[in-house]
Amino acid sequence: MARPPRYDETQLLDTAVRIAADAGPAAVTMSAIARASGVPNGSIYHRFPQRLALLAELWLRTVEHFQTGYFAALQSDGDPLRAGAAAARHVVAWSRQNPREAAVLLHGPQSFGRDEWPEEYARRADDGNKRVLEAVAELAERGGATAELEVDRVMLAVIELPLAVVRRYLRAGRPLPPHAEELAERCAVDLLA
Amino acid sequence: MARPPRYDETQLLDTAVRIAADAGPAAVTMSAIARASGVPNGSIYHRFPQRLALLAELWLRTVEHFQTGYFAALQSDGDPLRAGAAAARHVVAWSRQNPREAAVLLHGPQSFGRDEWPEEYARRADDGNKRVLEAVAELAERGGATAELEVDRVMLAVIELPLAVVRRYLRAGRPLPPHAEELAERCAVDLLA
DNA sequence: CGCAATGTGGAGCGTACTCTCTATTTCATG
DNA sequence: CATGAAATAGAGAGTACGCTCCACATTGCG
Numbered sequence: 001m002a003r004p005p006r007y008d009e010t011q012l013l014d015t016a017v018r019i020a021a022d023a024g025p026a027a028v029t030m031s032a033i034a035r036a037s038g039v040p041n042g043s044i045y046h047r048f049p050q051r052l053a054l055l056a057e058l059w060l061r062t063v064e065h066f067q068t069g070y071f072a073a074l075q076s077d078g079d080p081l082r083a084g085a086a087a088a089r090h091v092v093a094w095s096r097q098n099p100r101e102a103a104v105l106l107h108g109p110q111s112f113g114r115d116e117w118p119e120e121y122a123r124r125a126d127d128g129n130k131r132v133l134e135a136v137a138e139l140a141e142r143g144g145a146t147a148e149l150e151v152d153r154v155m156l157a158v159i160e161l162p163l164a165v166v167r168r169y170l171r172a173g174r175p176l177p178p179h180a181e182e183l184a185e186r187c188a189v190d191l192l193a
Numbered sequence: 194m195a196r197p198p199r200y201d202e203t204q205l206l207d208t209a210v211r212i213a214a215d216a217g218p219a220a221v222t223m224s225a226i227a228r229a230s231g232v233p234n235g236s237i238y239h240r241f242p243q244r245l246a247l248l249a250e251l252w253l254r255t256v257e258h259f260q261t262g263y264f265a266a267l268q269s270d271g272d273p274l275r276a277g278a279a280a281a282r283h284v285v286a287w288s289r290q291n292p293r294e295a296a297v298l299l300h301g302p303q304s305f306g307r308d309e310w311p312e313e314y315a316r317r318a319d320d321g322n323k324r325v326l327e328a329v330a331e332l333a334e335r336g337g338a339t340a341e342l343e344v345d346r347v348m349l350a351v352i353e354l355p356l357a358v359v360r361r362y363l364r365a366g367r368p369l370p371p372h373a374e375e376l377a378e379r380c381a382v383d384l385l386a
Numbered sequence: 387c388g389c390a391a392t393g394t395g396g397a398g399c400g401t402a403c404t405c406t407c408t409a410t411t412t413c414a415t416g
Numbered sequence: 417c418a419t420g421a422a423a424t425a426g427a428g429a430g431t432a433c434g435c436t437c438c439a440c441a442t443t444g445c446g
Contacts, residue, residue, distance in 0.1 A: 160357035
């Protein structure tokens with residue numbers, strides 16, 4: 001016995017991602033989302049109690065979307081070298097298929113107000129981070145890397161380095177070249193070997 | 194026959210760098226600089242005609258400061274492998290000595306309004322970029338790399354990868370660990386070999 | 387000392403943004 | 417059809433920021 005919702009969070013977050021990718025996180029204002037989506041100002045506050053909650057959801061939705069595929073790639077192969085290669089390749093491939101979400105990822109949580117998020121969101125972000133760190137640490141162990149410097153190198157190979165490849169092109173406003181996956185995978189393998 | 198200046202650009206830019214490093218580029222407002230430096234609002238506009246000019250100078254001063262040492266490292270050795278290793282190590286060492294400026298570097302020019310800079314500043318930024326690209330391309334050539342994928346790999350090894358090492362720690366708010374230089378150099382060598 | 391030249395300092399205008407508040411709309415149900 | 421729960425819509429209060437303006441201060445020089 002109630003009026004059905006006319007807008008949903010997804011629609012608003014999609015608009016917010018588009019704005020963030022095109023004009024940076026600072027441009028993701030409630031007014032901008034209202035203008036771009038046609039949803040009135042007040043209706044947005046019906047879905048998100050405050051701007052920081054919207055930014056937090058925007059970040060978490062994006063990073064969690066990324067991580068599902070990333071974990072799958074990391075565990076796709078028993079051989080740690082091949083698993084690492086698959087993970088590195090996945091980062092680039094996913095970014096190619098989701099360039100706007102990739103742009104969000106590259107900005108990092110701080111740009112979306114991470115330090116002022118309500119506890120609940122901060123915890124969700126920490127959990128996700130922890131899962132990634134554990135998965136990569138396990139990969140390093142399977143590969144025989146134990147020293148801190150060795151683990152750092154694995155982390156670099158399967159996360160930071162492929163992201164650096166993506167960043168290099170997206171920051172310049174250019175699309176990813178066809179050989180980007182190849183580049184990231186080969187470099188990752190070289191660092192892991 | 195005139196009143197001597199009481200404040201100078203350096204003082205204001207130093208404050209701006211501190212704010213940018215601690216709270217992000219968006220926090221670098223004219224009001225924030227005025228509050229943090231004790232220089233009145235109006236006096237800042239005596240040095241910088243508009244906010245974007247200040248942001249542009251902040252970015253350019255930082256990146257040019259970085260590049261002087263970087264070029265020296267790139268040309269420090271005739272052997273391309275050793276030169277690349279020195280460059281990678283320099284990126285980390287410089288970031289360790291200048292953590293706030295390094296934080297600025299990691300944000301990238303877009304975060305400082307690059308797309309809306311007056312022509313003059315945009316050109317200066319382009320020139321600096323071009324010099325770096327040329328220097329790295331020359332290094333790649335000396336190392337026998339000619340294919341586009343090979344040049345990209347060199348670019349990754351001597352710029353993006355060491356920056357990724359720095360980013361990993363600074364983004365988390367932690368200081369660079371003692372072995373960071375070693376990590377960046379070894380990984381760079383592996384990618385160059 | 388008076389003058390010209392340059393720098394200062396802070397009040398304040400216009401704008402944009404976050405968030406609130408409330409009248410209004412919509413729909414399942416009795 | 418009347419009712420009430422849930423959602424909408426948009427005006428507007430409060431705040432911060434970019435930038436302007438101009439009365440005033442500080443110097444070197446004649």
